[in-house]
Amino acid sequence: MTDDAPSFDAHRCENGHVTYPGHTRCPDCGAEQTETVDLSDRTGTVVTWTTSTATPPGVREPNHLAIVEFTVDGESVRALGQLTTADGVDIGDDVEPVYAAELREPGAGIREPDSQAWDGFRFEPA
Amino acid sequence: MASGEFEGQTGVPNALAHDLNALPAYTQRVDQTSASGGAGIYAAWQSVASGASDLTLLVGGEKMTHKTTGEATDVIASLTHPVEYKHGVTLPSFAGLTARKYLDEYDAPRESLGKVAVKNHRNGTDNPHAQFRKEVDLETVLESPVVADPLRLYDFCPITDGSAGLVFCPESVAQEYTDDYVVVSGVGGATDTHVVHEREDPTTMGGVVESSNVAYEMADRGPEDVDVAELHDMFTILEFLQSEDLGFFEKGEGWKAVEEGVTDRDGDLPINTSGGLKSKGHPLGASGVAQAYEIYQQLLGDAGARQVDATVGLACNVGGFGNCVTTTILEQP
Numbered sequence A: 001m002t003d004d005a006p007s008f009d010a011h012r013c014e015n016g017h018v019t020y021p022g023h024t025r026c027p028d029c030g031a032e033q034t035e036t037v038d039l040s041d042r043t044g045t046v047v048t049w050t051t052s053t054a055t056p057p058g059v060r061e062p063n064h065l066a067i068v069e070f071t072v073d074g075e076s077v078r079a080l081g082q083l084t085t086a087d088g089v090d091i092g093d094d095v096e097p098v099y100a101a102e103l104r105e106p107g108a109g110i111r112e113p114d115s116q117a118w119d120g121f122r123f124e125p126a
Numbered sequence B: 001m002a003s004g005e006f007e008g009q010t011g012v013p014n015a016l017a018h019d020l021n022a023l024p025a026y027t028q029r030v031d032q033t034s035a036s037g038g039a040g041i042y043a044a045w046q047s048v049a050s051g052a053s054d055l056t057l058l059v060g061g062e063k064m065t066h067k068t069t070g071e072a073t074d075v076i077a078s079l080t081h082p083v084e085y086k087h088g089v090t091l092p093s094f095a096g097l098t099a100r101k102y103l104d105e106y107d108a109p110r111e112s113l114g115k116v117a118v119k120n121h122r123n124g125t126d127n128p129h130a131q132f133r134k135e136v137d138l139e140t141v142l143e144s145p146v147v148a149d150p151l152r153l154y155d156f157c158p159i160t161d162g163s164a165g166l167v168f169c170p171e172s173v174a175q176e177y178t179d180d181y182v183v184v185s186g187v188g189g190a191t192d193t194h195v196v197h198e199r200e201d202p203t204t205m206g207g208v209v210e211s212s213n214v215a216y217e218m219a220d221r222g223p224e225d226v227d228v229a230e231l232h233d234m235f236t237i238l239e240f241l242q243s244e245d246l247g248f249f250e251k252g253e254g255w256k257a258v259e260e261g262v263t264d265r266d267g268d269l270p271i272n273t274s275g276g277l278k279s280k281g282h283p284l285g286a287s288g289v290a291q292a293y294e295i296y297q298q299l300l301g302d303a304g305a306r307q308v309d310a311t312v313g314l315a316c317n318v319g320g321f322g323n324c325v326t327t328t329i330l331e332q333p
């Protein structure tokens, strides 16, 4: 990857707890989160997945989704994200993050487009 | 209620007080997404318990059916964290994710989820206030269109217009008006993570565990004392999670109770005698109030064909995907 490639930042406190997304205080210990860990080059494991066929305005249909678990220095951190495909995917499978510039159409749904980011990482079966 | 997104009308309590000739009574809205009704019970109970009020009217309501399913789903999904919302997550998709994990983890058959829908639809046929008064068979449930794999259409509650009301007062005041009342013996509320994927065990709803612990302690009761329960079956899988997290059954065993008929109307612990959200419908702000109303009717012997033998009842109202939960225990005086 190049230096300006988008990163998939999890956040870590001084006690080694890792969360995605970051929080003002570490949900485990209350300490400040002081560093980020890029998950974009790592392989995660599917905790569970679904295919949603009743999707809101501006969301692809069907929408394959998974909760994926990464292990960072022995600490577990999870992320929910779209799957590039649900073909052959099952619990326990390895997946890799793939960047997408727009995960759903900003402004098509109820949330104010400027209020949040719309890019992020999908998961591709490894 | 939701915060006005469905109709673009805010300040509704003010309008209601005016229409009911209740001026200058103080009003407030309680917003706790799908758990607004239960949160309203908590707030109404607090207003009386604190001595600030000796008569509090709680009204839960929502008007939703003028929106398309996609729009209504998005209004509800707007409670999610930005990192989940951007992926197009919906509450039904959280249910699909959780159901797959539950079935895999506890080796439960897909049919067991369908049996929740069959049971609650059957109960709903005897509820004059239910949105659906129609039985469904297991085959229909299992062959209905996929909404969030492995969950299908009949695993989900409908989109509903509806309302419900309860009056709260000290017991001494109630006795001035009527012999027909029930006592709130325990009430508790709790919050879980905003980001759903951050929960250590996706098949446990921490807010259900914590809120019920508070309510049980206040009532000096335990799960074994509950005779009838109304659970937040917005999705069939939630009835399993709550029946376990409330302590009725061991973790991973809730599905067996449904298979064995324990939670049927004539079982040891009838669950959702009203038909549940599944059949009664789920007008967000009204649901928690309507749950307590069903328990109220059961405790007073007013439930007609739905009547079970009960002196202690419990209602569990879930907001978000377990993000905020209230548990209320009601008893005969």
Ligand SMILES: [Zn+2]
Pocket (backbone or CB within 6 Å): A013, A014, A015, A016, A017, A026, A027, A028, A029, A030, A031
């Ligand atoms: Zn920490």
